[in-house]
Amino acid sequence: MSVEKLQRYREQMRTELDKVVDFWQKYSHDTQYGGFFTCIGKDGKIYDELKYVWLQGRQVWMYCRLYRTMERFNKPEILEAAKSGGAFLRRFARIPNSGSPWKCAFCLTRDGKALKVQRTIFSECFYVMAMDELARVTGDKDMQAEAAQMMDQLVHWVRVDPSGLGKPQLSGDTPVCSMAVPMMLLCLVQQLTEARSGEEVDKYREVGGWCVKQILQHLQRGGTAILESVSSEGKELPGCAGRLQNPGHALEAGWFLLQYGLENGDQELQRTAVDKFMEIPFLTGWDKEHGGLLYFLDVDGYCPTQLEWSMKLWWPHCEALIAYLMAYSHTKEPALLERFSQVYDYTFSHFSDAENGEWFGYLTQQGKVTLDFKGGPFKGFFHVPRCLYMCEKILDSILNKQES
Amino acid sequence: MSVEKLQRYREQMRTELDKVVDFWQKYSHDTQYGGFFTCIGKDGKIYDELKYVWLQGRQVWMYCRLYRTMERFNKPEILEAAKSGGAFLRRFARIPNSGSPWKCAFCLTRDGKALKVQRTIFSECFYVMAMDELARVTGDKDMQAEAAQMMDQLVHWVRVDPSGLGKPQLSGDTPVCSMAVPMMLLCLVQQLTEARSGEEVDKYREVGGWCVKQILQHLQRGGTAILESVSSEGKELPGCAGRLQNPGHALEAGWFLLQYGLENGDQELQRTAVDKFMEIPFLTGWDKEHGGLLYFLDVDGYCPTQLEWSMKLWWPHCEALIAYLMAYSHTKEPALLERFSQVYDYTFSHFSDAENGEWFGYLTQQGKVTLDFKGGPFKGFFHVPRCLYMCEKILDSILNKQES
Missing domain, CATH: 1.50.10.10 (Glycosyltransferase)
Structure with a gap:
C-alpha cells in the first residue's frame, strides 16, 4: 500500500x-454539577441526565491521555474538564458498602446520588484508570495513591475473595472466568506501570503476567x-x-x-x-x-x-x-x-x-x-x-x- | 364480519x-431430572439445559389450566407433566435467603442447583401461579396453602417492605412503580380468587382493587x-x-x-x-x-x-x-x-x-x-x-x- x-x-x-x-x-x-452528561442525542441534545460511572471515568481518562500525549490537545480547557470529572467521581462515585472498604456506584443522578450499584468490578476499574491518568497530568500523589489502593482492592476481589462484591453464594453458581476481568486488569496494569519502576511496579507486573495467562485460557x-x-x-x-x-x-x-x-x-x-x-x-x-x-x-x-x-x-x-x-x-x-x-x-x-x-x-x-x-x-x-x-x-x- | x-x-x-x-x-x-427444558431450537433440539424458574412455573400453570378447562387436554400425560414440573419447583426453586423466609431462584441447573437469583418478585409470582393451579387439579391443600403463604410474602414486599428482596438502599434510588408489579399481583389475585369465597378471598379482593388503582396511575x-x-x-x-x-x-x-x-x-x-x-x-x-x-x-x-x-x-x-x-x-x-x-x-x-x-x-x-x-x-x-x-x-x- x-x-x-x-x-x-x-x-x-x-x-x-x-x-x-x-x-x-x-x-x-455539566457546568452546574460537574462531571459529564453521557446520554446525548444525534444532534447533541441531552435526553437523560443520569451519569454512568464507567463513562465518567473513561472520559476523565481519555481527556487526560489526550492532554498528556498529544500536543494539540494540551490545552487548559481539556485539563479543566478532566479535573471537573475527576472531582465529581471522587466526591460521589464511592459509596458505603458492607463487604469491602471501597465500592463504586454504576449510575448516579445528575447531582451525584447513587442510583445503581453492580456486583462486578468494572466501575472501580474505570475509577482507577481515571484517577491514575489524572494524577499523571496533575502530579497529585494522593490521587495516585488512591488509584493504587483501589487496584489492590480489585486484585483482592479477583484473585482472593469476591465476596465483597455482594453476590450471594449459590450452589449451582460455579466460578466462571469471564475474559473481561483479566482484560480489564491487564489494561490497569499497563496504566499503572507506564514509565514507572520500583516495588509497586514489580507487584503489578506479576498481576499482568497472571492476566495474560488467564486471557490465553x-x-x-x-x-x-x-x-x-x-x-x-x-x-x-x-x-x-x-x-x-x-x-x-x-x-x-x-x-x-x-x-x-x-x-x-x-x-x-x-x-x-x-x-x-x-x-x-x-x-x-x-x-x-x-x-x-x-x-x-x-x-x-x-x-x-x-x-x-x-x-x-x-x-x-x-x-x-x-x-x-x-x-x-x-x-x-x-x-x-x-x-x-x-x-x-x-x-x-x-x-x-x-x-x-x-x-x-x-x-x-x-x-x-x-x-x-x-x-x-x-x-x-x-x-x-x-x-x-x-x-x-x-x-x-x-x-x-x-x-x- | x-x-x-x-x-x-x-x-x-x-x-x-x-x-x-x-x-x-x-x-x-426432562424425564431424568423432572421439570422442563426451555432452551429449545427451531426444530426442537435442546441447546442449553438451564431451567429458568419463571418458565418452569408458567409451564406448570399452563398445563394445569388446559387440563382443567379444556376437555381435549384433560389427559393423564398433561397432568403428569405438570406434576413433574411442580415437584421440581417445590424441591429446588426455593432457596435460603437472609432477608425473607421465602425467595425463589431465577435460574437452576438441570439437576436443580440455584445459579442466579433476582432481586425482584417475579420468580415467586410464577411459583404462586403454578402451585395454585396445580392444587386446583390435584386437590392438594398443602400446595394451595403454600401458594397463599408465598402470596402474603409478595404483598408484603410490594406494599410494606421491599428490603427482603435484597436490593441495597441507595440515596438516589427513589421508589419507582413499575407497571409489571401490580399487573403480576392482579393476575395472582384473579388466580387465587377464581370460584372461591371466604375471608382469604376478601383479603385478595382488597389487593386486587389496590392493583387496579396502581395500574391506572x-x-x-x-x-x-x-x-x-x-x-x-x-x-x-x-x-x-x-x-x-x-x-x-x-x-x-x-x-x-x-x-x-x-x-x-x-x-x-x-x-x-x-x-x-x-x-x-x-x-x-x-x-x-x-x-x-x-x-x-x-x-x-x-x-x-x-x-x-x-x-x-x-x-x-x-x-x-x-x-x-x-x-x-x-x-x-x-x-x-x-x-x-x-x-x-x-x-x-x-x-x-x-x-x-x-x-x-x-x-x-x-x-x-x-x-x-x-x-x-x-x-x-x-x-x-x-x-x-x-x-x-x-x-x-x-x-x-x-x-x-
Whole structure:
C-alpha cells in the first residue's frame, strides 16, 4: 500500500478525532454539577441526565491521555474538564458498602446520588484508570495513591475473595472466568506501570503476567476458537454461556496481548495475539453478506440468546481498527493492512455521522442506524476517541519510520 | 364480519394450540431430572439445559389450566407433566435467603442447583401461579396453602417492605412503580380468587382493587400515554425511564383491566381498558411501515436506549390478540375486530413456523426472524398457548351466543 494511502488514513483519523473531541466538549460538560452528561442525542441534545460511572471515568481518562500525549490537545480547557470529572467521581462515585472498604456506584443522578450499584468490578476499574491518568497530568500523589489502593482492592476481589462484591453464594453458581476481568486488569496494569519502576511496579507486573495467562485460557478447541467465558480450570463451560463468542472483545484482547508481548519481547505471545485473537474473530465474526462484525456468535452455530447478537455495534469496529493497524505496524504483513482497510471502509461509511459529528453506535445487521444517539448508558467518550487516537499514533510511527 | 370468518379464526387457534402443546410435550420434558427444558431450537433440539424458574412455573400453570378447562387436554400425560414440573419447583426453586423466609431462584441447573437469583418478585409470582393451579387439579391443600403463604410474602414486599428482596438502599434510588408489579399481583389475585369465597378471598379482593388503582396511575399526560414506570406518587419520572412505553405490556394490562372491570361490573374501568390501554398502544406502537408492534418507545420521540426497541417480539402480539378479541366480544364494536384481524394477519404470517411448529419469538423491525429458537431464557410454554387458549375460549363464547 502506498505511503499516500497511509497518509490519507492518518489525516482522516486526525480530522475525525478533532470532531469527536469537539462534540463532547460542546455537549457533555455539566457546568452546574460537574462531571459529564453521557446520554446525548444525534444532534447533541441531552435526553437523560443520569451519569454512568464507567463513562465518567473513561472520559476523565481519555481527556487526560489526550492532554498528556498529544500536543494539540494540551490545552487548559481539556485539563479543566478532566479535573471537573475527576472531582465529581471522587466526591460521589464511592459509596458505603458492607463487604469491602471501597465500592463504586454504576449510575448516579445528575447531582451525584447513587442510583445503581453492580456486583462486578468494572466501575472501580474505570475509577482507577481515571484517577491514575489524572494524577499523571496533575502530579497529585494522593490521587495516585488512591488509584493504587483501589487496584489492590480489585486484585483482592479477583484473585482472593469476591465476596465483597455482594453476590450471594449459590450452589449451582460455579466460578466462571469471564475474559473481561483479566482484560480489564491487564489494561490497569499497563496504566499503572507506564514509565514507572520500583516495588509497586514489580507487584503489578506479576498481576499482568497472571492476566495474560488467564486471557490465553479463552483460546479453546485446539486453538480454533476464542470463548468469552471458561471455567476456573480453563475448560469449556456447558451450554450457551460456554459457547459464546464476542468477536469485538477477542480483537480488543488481541491488541492488549500484542502490546504486552511487544513490551516484554515475547514473540510467541505476539504471534498468538495476531494469529488467534485477531484472525479467528474476523473469520467467524465478519458478516460476509452485509459487512461489519457481528456482536455475538455461538461457536457451534446455534442462535445466541442475546437479542442484539446480529447487530453491528461501533466498539468492536474500533477495537478491530486498532488491532489490525497495530499488528500491521509490527509485522508489516500486507494482509493485516487489508483487514484494517476492510474494517475502515465499513466503519467510516456506516458509523461516522458527517452531518452532526461523532458516531452512531448501533446498526441493524443490514447496516441501518437503529439507535441514533451519540451517547447512551454504555456509549461515551471512550472507544471512538481511543481508536482514533491510537490509530493516529500508530500511523505516525509507521510513516515516521518510512520517512526517516 | 361473518360468522364463517370467526369460525375460521377459532379453527386456526385450535389447530395452532394443538401443535404448540405437541411441540412442548415432545421436546421440553426432562424425564431424568423432572421439570422442563426451555432452551429449545427451531426444530426442537435442546441447546442449553438451564431451567429458568419463571418458565418452569408458567409451564406448570399452563398445563394445569388446559387440563382443567379444556376437555381435549384433560389427559393423564398433561397432568403428569405438570406434576413433574411442580415437584421440581417445590424441591429446588426455593432457596435460603437472609432477608425473607421465602425467595425463589431465577435460574437452576438441570439437576436443580440455584445459579442466579433476582432481586425482584417475579420468580415467586410464577411459583404462586403454578402451585395454585396445580392444587386446583390435584386437590392438594398443602400446595394451595403454600401458594397463599408465598402470596402474603409478595404483598408484603410490594406494599410494606421491599428490603427482603435484597436490593441495597441507595440515596438516589427513589421508589419507582413499575407497571409489571401490580399487573403480576392482579393476575395472582384473579388466580387465587377464581370460584372461591371466604375471608382469604376478601383479603385478595382488597389487593386486587389496590392493583387496579396502581395500574391506572400509569395512564399519564392527560390520558394520552401509558408509561411503564411512574413515581410512587403516580407522577411522571424524569429521563428515559420515565418516558418509556411498552405497547405489548400496556395491551396486556388492558385485558387484565377489562376482565376485572367485567367481573366487578365496573363500566368505567371497562371503557378505560379499551379506550386507553388498548387504543393508545396501537396508535403509538404499531409500525405503519413494516407492520407489527414495536417493543419499546419513548413518549417524546427520543430513541429508546434498549437495543431491541425496534424489534418485533412474539409476546406483545399474543397480548394484543387477547386484548382486541376480548374487547370485541364485550363491546361488539367492529373496529376492535378489525384491530384483531390486523394483528392476527401479521402474527400468523410472521411468528408461526409452519415447518417445525411453535412460534419464532424475535424478528427485526422489517419482520425477518433474527433469533430462530422456539424456547429461550424468556420464551417458554406460556404467551403463545395462553393466547391461543384464550382466543379459542372467547371465540367459542361469541359463536355460541350467535348460534343460540
